[in-house]
Amino acid sequence: MRIGPEYYLVLSAVLFGIGMTGVLVRRNVLVILMSIELMLNAANLSLVTFSRFSGDLSGQVFALLVMVIAACEVAVGLAIIISLFRNKDTVDVDRINIMKW
Amino acid sequence: MAAEAVNWIYAAGFYTVAGIAVLSALIVIGARNPVISAVWLVVCLVAVAGIYAMLHAQFLAMVQILVYAGAVMVLFVMIMMLIDIGKFEPGRKSQKILRVIAAPFGVAVTVILVTLAGQISKVKNVQWPEPPEGTSEKIGGMLFTKYLLPFEVLSLLLLAAVIAAIYLARRRDREES
Numbered sequence: 001m002r003i004g005p006e007y008y009l010v011l012s013a014v015l016f017g018i019g020m021t022g023v024l025v026r027r028n029v030l031v032i033l034m035s036i037e038l039m040l041n042a043a044n045l046s047l048v049t050f051s052r053f054s055g056d057l058s059g060q061v062f063a064l065l066v067m068v069i070a071a072c073e074v075a076v077g078l079a080i081i082i083s084l085f086r087n088k089d090t091v092d093v094d095r096i097n098i099m100k101w
Numbered sequence: 102m103a104a105e106a107v108n109w110i111y112a113a114g115f116y117t118v119a120g121i122a123v124l125s126a127l128i129v130i131g132a133r134n135p136v137i138s139a140v141w142l143v144v145c146l147v148a149v150a151g152i153y154a155m156l157h158a159q160f161l162a163m164v165q166i167l168v169y170a171g172a173v174m175v176l177f178v179m180i181m182m183l184i185d186i187g188k189f190e191p192g193r194k195s196q197k198i199l200r201v202i203a204a205p206f207g208v209a210v211t212v213i214l215v216t217l218a219g220q221i222s223k224v225k226n227v228q229w230p231e232p233p234e235g236t237s238e239k240i241g242g243m244l245f246t247k248y249l250l251p252f253e254v255l256s257l258l259l260l261a262a263v264i265a266a267i268y269l270a271r272r273r274d275r276e277e278s
Contacts, residue, residue: 009218017211022130024203052156055230072262079269
């Protein structure tokens, strides 16, 4: 048996689904950020898979660019968390409701 | 005969690494303590780096370990050290019910995605081209020729993110006093 693209894509889909479930279910904003990282990783995995099975390196270049975006997102996200913790003294998304009425 | 054996070893390796990735991802979203989540996220990211290596993306696998499992996760753990993650109170009842509804929704989307991904070989006959070797030389060459504009735009984005992070996280002494 040869491991074809569908195996990698199924793995990518499973990781994306786990990440999405984490975003929906968890309340700790740090864990939500980590789940977003999982989803970005899953998308990267399918980019690399298609790059391998189409014989073109463009997919890998784009995966690299997605990693840069993920790093930016983590930096800004964690800065927002620090700022939130200074103001609200919590990392629980249920208690961060200053924009709700 | 020999090729068959190589394929089997390859498949066994894939299943092992994929299993580690999925299990650690489940622990990431399941663990109560965010520090445990962070440690298992490192395991998951390293496993995905292993998958990249199997797909002949060596450079990307190394970047994944350096940037993700290294820099990004250190940042996460640093922030956990700075803020009090133990401060937790049980949420309101209605929001708990919302979460119970949300979990099957996530599982349903996962099932749909997996079904779609599994169909890919039926839509089009899978080709087995010579795998492009994702070495730093080739990726760097493409980055500085064909994809120069996205590369430059992203470097600007990185600069903007650094400035934004400093602005957001700075201490606002003047406003407090």
